[in-house]
Amino acid sequence: MPAALVRLCAQAQRGLWGLRLARLYGFGIGVGYAALLLVGPESLSSAAKSWARALATASWVAGVGAMSLATELATRDATQGLTGLARLRGFGEAQLERARTVAGARRLAVACLVPGLLVALATLLRFRTLHGTAVALGLGLATLPYALLVGSSLAFLARACSHWLPGRGRLLLLALVLGPWLLGFGLSAPIPSIPGAFGWLLQHLNRGLH
Secondary structure, rough: OOHHHHHHHHHHHHHHHHHHHHHHHHHHHHHHHHHHHHHOOOOOOHHHHHHHHHHHHHHHHHHHHHHOOOOOOHHHHHHOOHHHHHHHOOOOOOOOOOOHHHHHHHHHHHHHHHHHHHHHHHHHOOOOHHHHHHHHHHHHHHHHHHHHHHHHHHHHHHHHHHHHHHOHHHHHHHHHHHHHHHHHHHOOOOOOOOOHHHOOOOHHHHHOOO
């Protein structure tokens, strides 16, 4: 994927309200959980739980950001001149669409990455022991793949929904993400869902990090 094309798409997506909210709230979530960790009970178990809760909350925020990616970005890019600029540089629509997805995935991943790293940093500052340092390092290292997974999954699904149901991509995204989760919650049954999968992963990561 040409880095220059991804940068163009990233610049074009800066104005999308969902992505801007995801970045803002992601930072706020990280600061809030890090502050609670610094003044709360001195327990590495609590630190790992705070990390998992911060990422769980940030994942929902990333889902809100994905709503902006489920819109008609091709039309928006054409209106803003991005499509024409990409063609002048020799890029086709297929490459441009992949760049939109990659650029969106990066922004969604940051919404999870920042809070996870802030909690890991707070853990390092709070527990100045060898074990505490090891746990903080583990939290930081585990944040990166989780954030990439959330960002790439939601961005790909959002862009797919935009193509599958033009003009109603947000509605389809909501149905696919929240539908099975709400059904399972209402029936108290283990119905597979995207939020459930992220929660399951965080639960197992949390158990292995303290």
